[in-house]
Amino acid sequence: MADLSARPEVTEGQQTLTKVSAYDKFIAKEGIPNITGFAVDDVRAVEVKPWARLDCLGTYINLDGTAGTNDAYVAEIPPGGKMAPEKHLFEKDIYVLSGRGATVVGDDPNNQTSFEWKEGSIFSIPINVSHRHMNGSGTDPARFLAVTTLPLVLSLFHNEEFVFNNPFAFTDRYGDNRQYQGEGRMYTGNSGRVNVWETNFIPDIETFTTFTWKERGAGGSSVMFELADNTQAAHVSQFPVGTYKKAHRHGPGAHVIIVSGTGYSLLWPPSAKVPEDVIRVDWKRGGLIVPPNDWFHQHFNGGAESARYLAFRWGSQKHGFVFDPGEADMSEKLGGAQIEYEDEHDFIHDTFQETLDKTGTKSKMADFIPRLRS
Numbered sequence: 001m002a003d004l005s006a007r008p009e010v011t012e013g014q015q016t017l018t019k020v021s022a023y024d025k026f027i028a029k030e031g032i033p034n035i036t037g038f039a040v041d042d043v044r045a046v047e048v049k050p051w052a053r054l055d056c057l058g059t060y061i062n063l064d065g066t067a068g069t070n071d072a073y074v075a076e077i078p079p080g081g082k083m084a085p086e087k088h089l090f091e092k093d094i095y096v097l098s099g100r101g102a103t104v105v106g107d108d109p110n111n112q113t114s115f116e117w118k119e120g121s122i123f124s125i126p127i128n129v130s131h132r133h134m135n136g137s138g139t140d141p142a143r144f145l146a147v148t149t150l151p152l153v154l155s156l157f158h159n160e161e162f163v164f165n166n167p168f169a170f171t172d173r174y175g176d177n178r179q180y181q182g183e184g185r186m187y188t189g190n191s192g193r194v195n196v197w198e199t200n201f202i203p204d205i206e207t208f209t210t211f212t213w214k215e216r217g218a219g220g221s222s223v224m225f226e227l228a229d230n231t232q233a234a235h236v237s238q239f240p241v242g243t244y245k246k247a248h249r250h251g252p253g254a255h256v257i258i259v260s261g262t263g264y265s266l267l268w269p270p271s272a273k274v275p276e277d278v279i280r281v282d283w284k285r286g287g288l289i290v291p292p293n294d295w296f297h298q299h300f301n302g303g304a305e306s307a308r309y310l311a312f313r314w315g316s317q318k319h320g321f322v323f324d325p326g327e328a329d330m331s332e333k334l335g336g337a338q339i340e341y342e343d344e345h346d347f348i349h350d351t352f353q354e355t356l357d358k359t360g361t362k363s364k365m366a367d368f369i370p371r372l373r374s
């Protein structure tokens with residue numbers, strides 16, 4: 001019997017394997033920029049370059065916190081322009097950053113549906129359904145941010161033909177055409193603590209009603225979204241002037257996009273020293289942060305108006321998956337992944353107070369942190 005523990009002899013002409021992910025190979029030939037790093041200051045202002053495959057302008061965004069599980073891109077459609085039609089075997093959630101336009105959906109040219117969108121809309125086309133985005137203005141560009149599962153899907157199957165030209169129809173994900181007009185259904189999330197709106201299209205994320213989610217702290221409110229029966233999910237979170245949310249941690253790939261307000265986030269790995277190793281990211285409308293896998297992160301409203309963000313992320317309320325956030329709104333002391341206000345380092349509130357003092361904004365945190373009232 002052969003000794004399998006021994007390193008095999010190298011035979012003449014034997015080649016060495018080189019490792020590259022199919023995703024990295026794919027985006028290298030896309031011919032558009034790829035923004036990397038920890039956060040993006042303003043996705044509304046990032047530079048976009050001609051993108052031949054989709055007949056628009058674009059840039060990829062691959063931030064550290066995705067851990068290669070999902071990605072983002074910004075696409076800009078010139079005035080009067082139409083993007084190339086496409087279908088693909090990965091999920092894609094879209095947030096319209098500016099302008100207005102329409103999307104035509106359907107594999108059968110004689111049986112398509114369409115819907116109109118504008119700045120503030122979010123939507124998702126069911127996986128592997130043909131679609132085409134077009135600008136509705138002849139004078140202004142239209143720009144959107146997409147968060148997709150392409151890195152995972154393409155790296156796993158490493159076959160572009162399979163991913164981009166696959167005849168399988170996921171009819172179980174289609175839903176109802178009225179879902180493209182903003183109709184949907186409200187559910188209770190599986191924790192019993194959140195509301196979940198299921199649809200394919202939301203006309204305006206900036207004004208969509210949010211619901212109190214006291215477990216995440218300080219007067220904050222949220223609403224969860226299930227779009228196009230995806231494994232990716234979304235939510236909007238709003239927090240009042242003079243407040244901040246509790247720190248928590250979960251898996252990779254949560255793209256947090258600032259919709260309104262100004263403030264900052266603190267991020268640190270569980271093994272880090274607080275405050276020495278804490279990273280601060282200041283943000284405003286258009287900011288994008290992806291907290292790294294299992295890092296604590298905490299969002300602070302540092303401005304004079306309420307702050308709202310949209311998150312495209314793993315963690316569907318319907319489809320369990322390896323990157324589920326788990327009990328991210330429950331104290332670590334109870335087996336969850338959240339730091340309650342009374343357990344946080346004094347640095348957290350002290351820094352917040354210093355930030356507010358610079359603008360003369362009053363903190364409301366004494367209502368939530370007992371030590372501040374003594």
Ligand SMILES: [Fe+2]
Nearest residue numbers: 248250254297
């Ligand atoms: Fe989070």
